[in-house]
Structure formats: C-alpha cells, structure tokens
Amino acid sequence: MTCCAPGLDGSLPGSLPLPSREEIALAARSLGNGRRQIELSIPAVHCAACISSVESALTRLDGVEAARVNLSTKRVTVRWREDAVPPIVDTLAATGYPPHTFDETAESRDGELSELLRAVATAGFAAGNIMLLSVSVWSGAEGATRDLFHWVSALIALPALVFAGRIYYRSAWGALRHGRMNMDVPIAIGVTLAYAMSLYETINHGPHAYFDASVSLLFFLLIGRTLDHVMRDRARAAVLGLAQVAPRGALVLRADATREYLPLAAIEPGMRIAVGPGERIPVDAAVDWGTSDIDVSLINGESAPQRVEPGTQVRAGTLNLTGALSITAQARATDSFLAEMTRMLEAAEGGRARYRRIAERVSAAYAPVVHLTALATLAGWVAYDGDWHKAITIAIAVLIITCPCALGLAVPIVQVMAARRLFENGIMVKDGAGLERLAEADAVLFDKTGTLTMGRPRLINADAIAPDMLVIAAALASGSRHPLSGAIAAHASGPNPFDSIVEVPGSGVEGVLHGIAWRLGRAGWAGGEGEGTVLARDGVRVADFVFEDTLRPGAAQAVAKLGQAVGPVEMISGDALAACGRVAQAVGIAQVHAALMPADKIARIDTLQAAGRKVLMIGDGLNDAPALGAAHVSIAPASSADIGRKAADFVFLRESLAAVPIAVSIARQAGRLVRQNLTLAVVYNVFAVPIAISGHVTPLIAAIAMSASSILVIGNALRLRNPAGGAEAAAPAAGALREAHA
Amino acid sequence: MTTLAYLIPVALFLGGISLGAFLWALRSGQYDDLDGAAERIFIEDDKPKA
Numbered sequence: 001m002t003c004c005a006p007g008l009d010g011s012l013p014g015s016l017p018l019p020s021r022e023e024i025a026l027a028a029r030s031l032g033n034g035r036r037q038i039e040l041s042i043p044a045v046h047c048a049a050c051i052s053s054v055e056s057a058l059t060r061l062d063g064v065e066a067a068r069v070n071l072s073t074k075r076v077t078v079r080w081r082e083d084a085v086p087p088i089v090d091t092l093a094a095t096g097y098p099p100h101t102f103d104e105t106a107e108s109r110d111g112e113l114s115e116l117l118r119a120v121a122t123a124g125f126a127a128g129n130i131m132l133l134s135v136s137v138w139s140g141a142e143g144a145t146r147d148l149f150h151w152v153s154a155l156i157a158l159p160a161l162v163f164a165g166r167i168y169y170r171s172a173w174g175a176l177r178h179g180r181m182n183m184d185v186p187i188a189i190g191v192t193l194a195y196a197m198s199l200y201e202t203i204n205h206g207p208h209a210y211f212d213a214s215v216s217l218l219f220f221l222l223i224g225r226t227l228d229h230v231m232r233d234r235a236r237a238a239v240l241g242l243a244q245v246a247p248r249g250a251l252v253l254r255a256d257a258t259r260e261y262l263p264l265a266a267i268e269p270g271m272r273i274a275v276g277p278g279e280r281i282p283v284d285a286a287v288d289w290g291t292s293d294i295d296v297s298l299i300n301g302e303s304a305p306q307r308v309e310p311g312t313q314v315r316a317g318t319l320n321l322t323g324a325l326s327i328t329a330q331a332r333a334t335d336s337f338l339a340e341m342t343r344m345l346e347a348a349e350g351g352r353a354r355y356r357r358i359a360e361r362v363s364a365a366y367a368p369v370v371h372l373t374a375l376a377t378l379a380g381w382v383a384y385d386g387d388w389h390k391a392i393t394i395a396i397a398v399l400i401i402t403c404p405c406a407l408g409l410a411v412p413i414v415q416v417m418a419a420r421r422l423f424e425n426g427i428m429v430k431d432g433a434g435l436e437r438l439a440e441a442d443a444v445l446f447d448k449t450g451t452l453t454m455g456r457p458r459l460i461n462a463d464a465i466a467p468d469m470l471v472i473a474a475a476l477a478s479g480s481r482h483p484l485s486g487a488i489a490a491h492a493s494g495p496n497p498f499d500s501i502v503e504v505p506g507s508g509v510e511g512v513l514h515g516i517a518w519r520l521g522r523a524g525w526a527g528g529e530g531e532g533t534v535l536a537r538d539g540v541r542v543a544d545f546v547f548e549d550t551l552r553p554g555a556a557q558a559v560a561k562l563g564q565a566v567g568p569v570e571m572i573s574g575d576a577l578a579a580c581g582r583v584a585q586a587v588g589i590a591q592v593h594a595a596l597m598p599a600d601k602i603a604r605i606d607t608l609q610a611a612g613r614k615v616l617m618i619g620d621g622l623n624d625a626p627a628l629g630a631a632h633v634s635i636a637p638a639s640s641a642d643i644g645r646k647a648a649d650f651v652f653l654r655e656s657l658a659a660v661p662i663a664v665s666i667a668r669q670a671g672r673l674v675r676q677n678l679t680l681a682v683v684y685n686v687f688a689v690p691i692a693i694s695g696h697v698t699p700l701i702a703a704i705a706m707s708a709s710s711i712l713v714i715g716n717a718l719r720l721r722n723p724a725g726g727a728e729a730a731a732p733a734a735g736a737l738r739e740a741h742a
Numbered sequence: 743m744t745t746l747a748y749l750i751p752v753a754l755f756l757g758g759i760s761l762g763a764f765l766w767a768l769r770s771g772q773y774d775d776l777d778g779a780a781e782r783i784f785i786e787d788d789k790p791k792a
Contacts, residue, residue, distance in 0.1 A: 048784035071778030117768055125761040129754060145746070152750055 018089050019101050022261030023248050025085045027101045035065065037079045040099035041241035042092060045074055050097065057095045061086040073237045101248065102240045113233060116226040119164040123219040126160030127212070131703075134212040138700045150202040153211040154195075161195055164218050167225070183363040183408050186370055190399045191217060197396045208393075213400055213702045220710050224409045224416070228432070231419040235428035239651045242638050246317060246338060250275070250282035253326065264333040275325045277481055277505075280317060284336045285327035287312045291506035292323035293482055298621045298641050299337065301449045301574030303457070303549045305483065307506040307522075317622055317641065322482050323505020338643065341598065341625050345647055348602055348630035357433050358674060359411040366407065374398045377693050394695045400702055401692040402685055410677035410713045417720040418670035424722065425662050426654040434649030437633040438664060439671035440614050444562045445605065445631065447619030448573035448583055450639060452559075453549040454655070457487045461546040469543040472513070473535045476501055476520040480509045484533055484547055488520070508533075549583065552637075556587045558657035563588075566616065566664060572601050574623050601627035618660060620644055635660055665723040673720055677713045684709040 019027070028038040045054060051069045058067035058078055063086045066079045076099070080086050092099045133149040141149055165188070172188040175181060191214045198209035249263045253272040267273070267283055275281055277292065293305040296318045305321055308314060314327060316336035333339065374395045381391035415432035422429050429435060449455050462470060474492035477485035479501030498511040498518075508521010519526035519536045527536030535543040563569045570591040573580045577594035584592045593604055605627055608615050617624070617631030620640030628634040628647040636648035637655075645651050652659035688705050691697055767773065 048781040051778065051781060052785045069778060070775040071781055072775045114768055117773070118765060121761055121764045121768075125757055129757055132753070133750075148746065156754070 018093055018098055019248075020251075020261070021085050021087070021089065022251065023101060024088060026249050026261065026263055028085075030082070031079070034082045035079055036082055037077060038088070038101075039075050039077045040088070040092070041075050041102050042069075042097045042099045043074050043241055044097045045069060045071065045076075053095055054092065054097055057091050058088065061088070061091060064088075072234075074241055102242075113226075113229055116167070116222065116229055119167055120219070120222045120226050122160050123164040123215060123222050126156045126164075127216040127219040129156055130212045130215055134699065134703070137209075146207070147202065147205055150198070150209045150211070153209065154199055154202055157195060157211040157215050160215050161191065161218070164222060165191060167222070168218070181360070181364045181367050183359055186363065186367045186399075186402075187217070187221065187408055189371070190214075190402075193396050194400045197393065201393075208699050210397075210400055210699050210702060213699060213706065216703070217706065220707075221408045224412045227416045228412045231416050231423070232429075232431060234423065235419065235430065238653065239428050239645055242645065242651075242653075246642055247280050247282050267329055267333060269329050269331055271329045273327050273329060275320050275327060277320055277322055277324060280319050281314045281327065283316045283329045283333050284331040285314055285316075285329050287314060287325055288328050289326040290323050292325050293321040293506055295319040295321055295483065297449045297455045300623050301447065301621055303449045303453070303455060303575060303579060309506060322480065322503055338622060341622050342643060344598060344602070344626035345629040345643065348626045349647075355433060355437060357411075358436055358678075362407065362411075362678060370399065370402045373402070373689065373693070380693075381695070390695070394692070394697075397695070397697040397702070398689065398692040401688045401697055401705060407678070407681045409710055410681050411674050413714055413717040414670050414673045414677060414720065417673075417717045418666050421666050421720055421722055422650075422663060425659060425666075426652055427659050427663050428651045428653065429663075430649050434633060435667045435670055436674075437614070437649065438616065438667035441616035441633050441664070442567040443608050443613040443615045444566050444569040445601075445608075445615055445617045445619075445627070446559070446569065446571050446589065447617075447621060447624045447627075448571055448575055448580055449549065450620040451618055451624075451637060452552060452555050452571070452583055452587055452657070454552055455639075456550050457483055457547040458550040459487045459491065459545060460548045461544070462491055465543045465545070469535055472497075472518055473520050473543065473545070476509050476511050476518055476535075479503060479511070482508075484545070485509065485520070487547055488545060549579075551583070551586060552655060552657045554656040554658040558660050559587045559589055561661040562616075562664065565661065567613070570604075572596050572604055572627070574598075574621070598623045598626050602630045605630045616664075635663065662723055666720070669720055669723070673717055677716055680712055680716065681709065684712075 024038060028036040031037050042054065045051065051071060054069050054076055055067050058064055058076070061080075063080045063084060064078060065081060067076060069076045076092075078088055080088075089099055130153045133153050137146050137149055168184045168188045168191070171182065172184040175185060194210040194214040198211050198214070200206075201209050247264065249261055250267055251274045252260050252262050252267065253274055254260060259274065264282055272288070273282060273285065281294075287308050287310050289310060291307070291309045294308050294314060295305050296302050296315070299315055299318050308325070313330075314325075316331075316333070316338050377398050378391050378395035381394055382388060412432065415435055418435055419429050419432075446452050465473075470488075470491055471493065473488050474490075475496045475498055477488035478492055478496060479485075479498070480489075480503050498513055501509055501511040503509050504521070504525070507525040508519060510517065510519045510521075510526075512518070517538055519539075521533065523529065523532050523534045523541070526534050527539040527541045533545040533547070534541045535545070559569050568591070569589050570593065571580060571584050571589045572593045574596055575594060577592070580592050580594040584590075593600075596604070601624065605615050605617065609632065614632040617627050617634040618636070619625075619628055619634070620637050622641045622643060624636075625641065625643045625647050628636060628644055633650075634648040635650040635652065636644045638645075638651060638653045640648075640651075650663055652663070684705070688697075691701070772779070
C-alpha cells in the first residue's frame with residue numbers, strides 16, 4: 001500500500017474542484033432495471049494497490065453494486081442501485097484518488113478498434129493457412145494436388161477478403177465518391193484483381209495463383225492500421241481523462257427557496273444560481289449577492305484575481321475563489337462566452353482542414369501512374385503477341401507487385417512510432433496530420449498566463465519580510481483559498497497558532513492571536529493606503545508582500561531552443577503590457593503583443609501566415625482556443641480549458657515546457673523517416689516493376705518482394721529515437737501523474 | 743494424396759480454434775485493460791468477488 005502515497009494528490013494547491021453529487025447524478029446513465037452507472041476518470045491510479053484500494057473503498061459504500069478500475073484508461077466504472085447517489089466522489093477523494101467526470105459521447109467510443117482487431121485476426125488466420133498451402137505449391141506440388149491447394153486457398157481467402165477487406169473497400173469507395181484518391185484505392189483494386197485473376201487461373205488449372213499475396217497484403221496493412229488506431233485511442237483517452245473545466249450544470253435557486261441542480265442547457269436568463277467557492281461560473285451572469293474573488297486567467301489571460309461584488313458582471317468559465325455568490329443568469333449557455341469562442345474556433349479552423357496529408361498527396365500521384373503502367377503493359381503485350389490471357393495475367397501481376405504494401409505502411413508506421421515516443425514524453429498527439437504540420441512550423445506564438453507561466457503566484461520578497469511576521473502571515477493565509485494566500489501559506493512552519501481565522505471574501509483573512517487582531521489582505525481593507533497585499537496588526541501595516549507568476553519549468557530553455565530550431569518566437573497575451581514584459585524578459589522573448597482580444601490573436605496569426613509563415617501556437621485559455629484552431633499547428637498544456645485541448649493538435653501532460661521542443665524534434669525526425677520510407681518504396685518499385693512488365697513475376701517472387709519491402713520500411717521506422725533531453729523527462733513517471741492532475 | 747484429405751481439414755480446424763479463442767477473448771473484454779490485467783495478479787483476493 002505504500003507505493004502510491006495516496007492523499008498527496010488531492011491536497012495540492014490549485015487542484016480543480018471536484019464534481020458535486022448532483023453532477024454525478026446528472027452524468028450517470030440509467031441501465032434500466034433500477035441501476036445507474038457512471039464512468040469517472042481517476043488520473044492518480046497507477047498500480048495494483050491503487051486498484052484494490054479504489055475498488056474496495058467503493059464497494060464498501062451503501063448501494064454500490066460493483067466498481068471496476070480500468071488501469072489502461074485510468075478510469076473507474078461504478079454501478080449502484082437507483083434512488084440515492086452514494087458518496088462516490090468524497091470516498092475517492094478521501095482515498096487519495098480525486099475523480100472527475102469527462103465528456104464522452106457514446107458514438108465516440110465506437111467498435112472501430114474491435115472491428116480492426118477482428119479483421120487482423122481473420123486476415124492473419126487466412127494468410128497463415130494460405131501461405132502454408134502456397135509453400136507446398138512453390139516446392140513443387142503438381143497437377144491435381146496443386147489445383148486442390150489452390151481451391152482450398154480460394155475458399156479461405158474469399159471470406160477473409162470480404163470480412164477483413166471491407167475496411168479498405170469502404171474507405172476506398174468513400175474517397176472515390178468524393179472525387180478524391182487515397183492509398184486504399186490502389187490497395188482495394190490490387191487485392192480484388194489479384195483474387196479474381198487467381199480464381200480464373202484456378203478454374204483453368206493454371207500454375208500461378210496470388211491468393212497468398214492478396215491476403216497477406218491485407219494482413220500487413222491491417223496491422224499498421226490497428227497500431228495507428230491504438231496509439232490515437234490511447235492519446236484520446238488520456239486527454240479526455242483530464243479534468244473538465246466547464247461545469248455540467250448549476251444549482252438554481254427557485255423563487256420558493258428550493259434549490260435544484262439543472263443541466264447547463266436548461267439554464268435560462270433570469271434564473272438565480274448559487275456558486276460556492278471553488279466552483280466555476282456556469283453562464284454569463286451578474287452578481288446579485290455576496291463578494292468574492294474571481295480567477296479569470298483561463299478566460300482572458302489576466303493573472304491577478306478580480307474582486308466581485310453585487311452588480312459585477314461575471315463570465316462563464318471563470319473560477320469563484322473565496323466567497324459564496326448568488327448570481328443572475330444573463331445568457332443561455334449557448335450564448336455565453338464559451339459558446340462564442342466555440343463559434344470563433346469553428347470559423348478559424350477552415351484553413352487547417354485544407355491541409356492535405358503526405359499519404360494523400362503521394363497516393364494521388366502514385367495510383368494513376370501505377371494504373372496507367374498496368375494498362376500500358378496490357379496494351380503492349382497484346383500488341384506484341386496478341387495473347388489476351390497472357391497480357392491480362394502480366395498486367396495484373398504489375399498491379400500486384402506495385403500494390404503499395406510498403407507505401408501503405410511507410411507513413412502510418414512512422415507516425416505510430418512517433419506517437420509512441422511522444423507518449424513516453426507525456427505528449428499526446430491527435431493524429432498523424434498534426435505531426436506532419438508540426439514538422440513544417442517556422443514561427444512560434446506563446447500565450448502567457450498558464451502557458452509560459454503556471455498561472456500560480458509565487459512570493460518573491462520573502463527574504464525582505466521579518467521572519468516572525470512571515471510566520472503569522474503564513475498561518476493566516478492557510479485559512480484561505482485565494483491563490484495569493486496559497487503562495488504565502490507555502491512558507492508556513494509549525495502548528496497554526498490562530499484559534500479561528502475568518503475569510504472576508506474579496507478582501508482578505510483576519511484572525512485574533514493573544515488579543516491582537518491580525519489582518520492579511522488588500523491594503524485598503526487590512527490597514528494603510530494604496531494597493532498590494534499587506535499584513536496589518538490592529539490596523540497598522542507591518543509587512544508588504546510582492547508576488548510574481550511562477551514560470552513554467554523549462555520555459556526559458558524551450559523558448560531558446562524553439563527560436564533556434566523553428567523560427568521567431570512571439571508572445572500574444574490578453575494580459576497587460578507590464579505583466580507581459582516581465583515574463584517576456586525572463587524567458588527571452590523579444591516581441592510581445594499584449595492586451596489582445598481573442599480576435600486579435602487570430603489576426604496576428606493571419607498576418608504571419610499571410611507572410612508565408614507556418615505558425616505553431618501554444619496556449620491554454622478559453623481566449624486562446626480560436627487561435628489554437630487558426631494556427632497551422634497547436635499545442636496545449638493539460639491544464640488548459642476543455643475547448644483548447646480539443647482544438648489543439650498536441651496536449652502535453654507534464655508541467656515542463658520542454659515538451660514543446662521535444663515534440664518539434666520528434667515530428668521532424670518522423671518527417672525525415674517518412675521521406676526515407678517513401679524513397680525506399682519508390683526504389684523498390686524501380687526494381688520490381690520492370691521485372692513485372694517483362695512477365696517474370698511469379699507468386700513466389702511477389703511474396704518475397706512485398707514482405708521484404710514491408711520489413712524494410714518497418715525497420716526504418718523503428719529507428720525513431722527519443723531526442724536528447726527526452727529521456728530524463730521520461731524518467732519520473734510518478735511525477736507525471738501528479739502533474740497531469742494538478 | 744489421401745492424407746491431404748484429412749490433414750488439411752485438421753490444420754484448418756486447429757487454426758480455426760485459435761481464431762475462435764481470440765475472438766471470444768476480444769468479445770469478453772479481455773483486451774480492454776491490458777495494464778490492469780498485468781497489475782491485478784498482485785492483488786491478494788481473500789474474499790471471493792461478488
């Protein structure tokens with residue numbers, strides 16, 4: 001039980017609010033028969049002891065029927081008897097595994113993977129058996145025996161082609177119908193023609209049948225496709241498992257003083273909503289009761305919390321820090337700031353959708369050349385000796401030998417390897433297209449708050465404060481959720497001397513010690529004049545505290561590396577120029593664009609892209625989401641807003657910004673290997689095609705040539721290594737877990 | 743030649759069994775949590791699961 005050190009994760013400062021019991025009830029789905037079930041993400045689970053403590057804690061609860069942890073996806077499925085919701089969240093948090101809900105629609109979890117696995121299994125079974133029979137034919141089976149073997153092969157191959165091949169037929173047909181070309185088109189044509197010709201040969205007691213070629217081709221390609229799918233699935237599950245920023249619903253206060261938890265979509269303007277400390281504001285609203293501090297950093301990049309009081313406007317997605325509030329909704333969820341950002345994001349993403357992947361570009365050029373070559377071969381042989389049967393046989397042999405087995409693997413297998421290397425470094429990639437675009441990037445834009453910085457203040461003048469004052473301040477600060485208090489409380493030592501500490505939302509904290517009233521908070525309230533955070537004794541200012549946003553570890557090195565390897569680095573932030581300037585200087589960014597609105601960020605990207613630059617955007621906030629979508633390629637930290645994570649091509653789970661140069665370096669290495677693999681495939685064709693055109697290809701030669709070229713490109717892809725500096729970042733796996741959660 | 747008449751069906755049958763076993767394992771969810779399956783052998787299960 002000691003390997004996990006549970007309990008540490010939940011107590012981290014800045015940990016996200018836990019889902020409420022109402023939210024669980026809303027997210028759970030009914031199984032009929034009076035049972036409800038929910039799947040929760042628990043990022044902290046990572047070993048056998050974790051599994052058993054989570055499962056036993058949950059099954060002990062009243063009403064819980066079953067709890068099952070899935071360690072691969074870091075999720076737990078809980079099933080309970082209807083009526084009351086058991087305290088699942090509190091139990092998990094107390095055990096040390098704070099859970100959160102995630103948004104996964106039923107259809108996003110289709111049976112695609114199991115369909116692929118079934119197809120691989122079937123194709124593998126067929127390929128193995130047909131290959132055994134083919135080896136007998138190659139070793140000299142003659143006459144009736146050969147015919148028998150061919151017939152058995154044909155019988156095994158047909159269901160395999162229909163079952164395993166339909167994935168390719170479907171994809172090829174989809175591409176052709178839209179007037180496009182993809183690698184699956186030549187594959188589908190080649191496999192089908194190989195089968196048809198072999199069947200014809202078998203019926204006519206011919207010596208050459210290509211059943212083994214067509215089925216083993218499918219088998220190899222399906223393996224590549226399945227690996228690709230598994231990698232993307234894993235990355236998607238890891239990103240989905242991150243805590244959601246947007247709340248699912250809100251506690252509505254009715255006129256008759258009853259409270260009801262309503263889903264976000266049911267909230268209408270004019271409704272009164274209760275928002276407790278630590279909760280996010282669900283919709284754009286005005287405060288009508290209470291004072292508090294609001295953390296707006298995720299919304300507009302401003303790092304300092306804002307004080308709110310009755311009458312203040314608050315935006316959806318901001319975090320209520322210190323006091324309970326009652327707010328009046330002013331807009332539906334669909335008209336809120338978040339929804340506006342989603343619309344801007346969708347509008348901005350058009351440019352990226354036009355990107356054509358390398359494999360598509362290659363196959364668009366490759367397929368016509370191959371098919372024309374086969375046609376020319378057919379015409380040539382007919383003109384040469386007028387033997388139609390022989391001409392067709394040779395033309396189909398050309399198609400089989402050029403059927404892009406290696407080409408179909410050349411790109412995906414490299415991207416699978418790259419995704420794996422990225423995964424080891426705590427970086428999730430959405431799909432291969434993101435890798436290709438990242439390799440092309442030649443300009444970098446950084447958001448400030450939450451990206452270059454942690455969005456977490458740090459006390460920078462602790463040395464200048466008298467030690468006994470610091471102890472008192474730290475003790476007072478421990479009674480508050482305000483982020484500045486968190487920074488002061490980090491200096492606490494020994495037991496807390498105060499009997500009671502009262503938090504005054506929007507102002508600070510106060511407490512009495514040996515008859516003296518101490519106050520810690522904004523200057524105007526605690527004592528004295530002016531701005532800033534002070535400690536006051538009986539209304540007299542005794543210490544001042546100065547804060548600075550903590551830089552993300554590795555920020556300066558990452559900026560330097562990117563400036564060298566990629567191109568000019570700029571900062572685009574919604575925060576004020578002064579705050580931006582300090583951070584820019586600390587990390588070494590020369591060009592700063594401050595106080596930008598989301599539309600201004602897109603405008604900056606458009607300016608750069610109009611100048612021919614391919615922009616890599618790194619950002620985390622809601623206000624960055626449209627820019628993340630507009631940029632050529634984008635990266636978001638795990639702590640970013642949900643919509644930003646969805647918009648970005650890459651999400652990195654660890655705290656350090658070193659992830660960005662690592663991702664660039666892996667993407668470029670992958671790009672090089674893809675080009676090498678494509679060259680290998682072309683070289684293979686240069687040798688194989690003349691042999692095929694001259695009519696010297698037998699099934700044995702086809703099998704050897706195709707397997708050899710596939711092994712060659714796979715072997716080449718395996719050369720993809722972790723970049724320098726990536727290895728030590730990969731070492732602290734437990735740290736990564738903690739960071740992923742924080 | 744006559745040996746082939748039963749050897750081929752036997753070979754296909756044996757291959758078919760393993761294919762069936764794989765498909766069964768897939769359907770019964772044994773590939774859903776590979777990491778978990780590796781760790782669960784360390785859990786001492788004193789009381790039988792419900």
